[in-house]
Amino acid sequence: MNQWMDIVFLTILIGVGATMAMDLWRFLLQKTLKVNSLDLGLLGRWVGHCFRGKFFHERIIDTERIPGELILGWFSHYMIGIFFASLLPIFWGDVWLENPSLKEPLVLGLMTILAPWFLMQPAMGIGIAASKTPKPYQVRIRNIAIHTVYGFGLYGSALLAQVFLR
Template identity: 40%
Template sequence: MGGELVTGVFGAVFIGIGATAVMDGWAILQKRIFGVPSLDYRLVGRWIGHFSSGRFRHDSIAKADEVQGEVVIGWAAHYLTGIAFAGLLLLIWPEWVRHPTLWPALLVGIGSIIAPFLVMQPCLGAGIVARRTPQPWRSRFRSLVAHTSFAIGLLVSGVLLAGWITGSVQM
């Protein structure tokens, strides 16, 4: 049981960081090639930074007062969220860490879009499913693409870790 817990926790951290890094890599590529702006995680940090004063929802997070350390808070939250979703994947499919397959990665990765659509975007002032943004369908599509890249990152990171665990991939 102890080894399974260590593999599960380590697996969630490794896979979550890897998948989030793939998501960020895709965002950088989109910005450089297509000029697509990516989410400003400083604003996520600002949102979280206001929690201590009891403020959880904003009409426009960009207009809210800045919070000390908001960049670090936002990026840390971004990666911790990736780890949490990887942990959810391994909680639902514990053997996935040794035998990763496409469908669980897609279900959790693309399914993770629920968090920004129903929690983060409304609390940042963008409305449920980005309905208060200037181009809601464009925002929704970009979110779908970002979370699909996270799903691909889950699979790639899972395959790398499984190969390392079984000895077929050397790191």
């Protein structure tokens, strides 16, 4: 694989697939254990306010709503997933896309936790690594779990893409 467009297309497929794995995990947790996770409407609200120049909030839940924030949140969620998937060929080369192994996407999946812990959660008013939430360790464990699922989703999506695109 040496065509730039092939790499971009494959990276988009892998990012979408891995993000879908996260969504399936969130759905299963919500339906079986009644565990709620990030409200993608709040992600959209934060992103919408970022476009208006406001990055930090006391509490994002109390911040003025943005028209279409749920759609913006879903779109942003998938764009973030695709962005992080693009780090696979950047860090490990397009060789990884041709012959995926599990270690790299798991490492990347766990590295992606830095974004919510040190950027999104503080900016949304819940502190570094959810430190201002009532049960920060529960949030952190859920964060680690879902980012691990993302890593497995990267690997699984890469394998599926190879099967269907060969």
